Amino acid sequence: MDYVSPAGINQIKKWSKKSLTVQSRSDFETMLAILAKQKQWGNPDFKILSGKNSGMGEIRFKSAQGTPIRVVGMKGETGGQYILLIGCSHKGKVYDPPDALDTAIQRKKTLATRTGSICEHEEDDGEAEEEQGA
Amino acid sequence: MSTKKTMERLKKSKAHRAAFVASQINIGLPFQIRSLRKQREWDQKRFADEAGMLQPRISAMEKPGHGSLTLETLKRLAAAFDVALIVRFAPFSELLRWSDKFSPDDFSILGFEGELETLEAAPDNVLVLNYLQTVGNVGMAEETKTTKTDYIEGTISGSASSIAEATNVISPIRQVA
Numbered sequence: 001m002d003y004v005s006p007a008g009i010n011q012i013k014k015w016s017k018k019s020l021t022v023q024s025r026s027d028f029e030t031m032l033a034i035l036a037k038q039k040q041w042g043n044p045d046f047k048i049l050s051g052k053n054s055g056m057g058e059i060r061f062k063s064a065q066g067t068p069i070r071v072v073g074m075k076g077e078t079g080g081q082y083i084l085l086i087g088c089s090h091k092g093k094v095y096d097p098p099d100a101l102d103t104a105i106q107r108k109k110t111l112a113t114r115t116g117s118i119c120e121h122e123e124d125d126g127e128a129e130e131e132q133g134a
Numbered sequence: 135m136s137t138k139k140t141m142e143r144l145k146k147s148k149a150h151r152a153a154f155v156a157s158q159i160n161i162g163l164p165f166q167i168r169s170l171r172k173q174r175e176w177d178q179k180r181f182a183d184e185a186g187m188l189q190p191r192i193s194a195m196e197k198p199g200h201g202s203l204t205l206e207t208l209k210r211l212a213a214a215f216d217v218a219l220i221v222r223f224a225p226f227s228e229l230l231r232w233s234d235k236f237s238p239d240d241f242s243i244l245g246f247e248g249e250l251e252t253l254e255a256a257p258d259n260v261l262v263l264n265y266l267q268t269v270g271n272v273g274m275a276e277e278t279k280t281t282k283t284d285y286i287e288g289t290i291s292g293s294a295s296s297i298a299e300a301t302n303v304i305s306p307i308r309q310v311a
Contacts, residue, residue, distance in 0.1 A: 023157070026150065030158065030160075030233070033233065034161065037239065044196060064160065069199075
């Protein structure tokens with residue numbers, strides 16, 4: 001499931017379209033398709049976050065350009081459902097955007113208060129942009 | 135992720151189709167490698183020894199998008215697992231079917247020794263069915279022979295050329311066995 005902001009914008013679709021190349025978007029969709037069929041998620045594809053980020057986890061893979069990609073999310077209310085809250089890149093210990101985890105927490109809160117919402121995961125519907133950012 | 139959604143993506147452009155093919159390698163192969171290693175109950179160190187590689191390299195190859203998997207590397211991995219490796223060009227329909235069906239939890243391939251008994255014992259029509267399933271002509275085999283007895287007693291529906299083709303491929307296997 002994708003996070004949808006109170007303004008009604010699918011933030012995962014927006015991130016995917018804006019920040020990923022055609023190849024990385026395809027890799028992302030392939031990751032999701034494989035994980036969706038896997039009963040248990042764990043290292044190295046998925047990491048449970050701790051501390052102030054507990055209750056969330058991140059899907060991990062490397063983009064075609066070699067940039068580590070993280071998609072932070074949380075379990076949904078129904079079994080087997082997973083909500084993608086934010087997508088970002090990651091280098092060393094730094095997330096890009098740097099406040100990605102704080103944003104994820106914020107989005108999680110909007111879901112709790114029902115101001116934010118979720119929808120079925122959507123692939124971007126853009127045309128073939130050959131190259132964009134990582 | 136439905137096949138329909140994937141189809142929509144593939145219809146967008148040649149670049150999208152090329153990306154889909156690459157993703158099955160960049161992302162899908164690490165899952166396959168990990169599944170086969172776990173099926174054999176090997177840790178990464180044991181697998182590294184079997185493949186004549188270093189453990190950190192194995193670790194990298196098992197991470198989606200991390201490893202640069204050359205054909206030479208894949209041949210070494212196949213040899214370590216004692217499984218076959220098929221590299222060939224194929225229609226998108228076949229790759230779509232494969233990606234749609236692939237699940238790391240269910241992906242397991244016996245090493246040669248493990249399947250030797252089956253290879254030797256099975257009549258040709260079982261091998262033909264297995265072959266048809268492998269190459270993606272599942273429609274024919276899916277009419278569905280679920281038990282070994284059914285396989286043996288069942289008849290294969292499908293074009294004569296497909297079956298002839300499959301039998302030709304299988305013949306050398308039987309000669310080796």
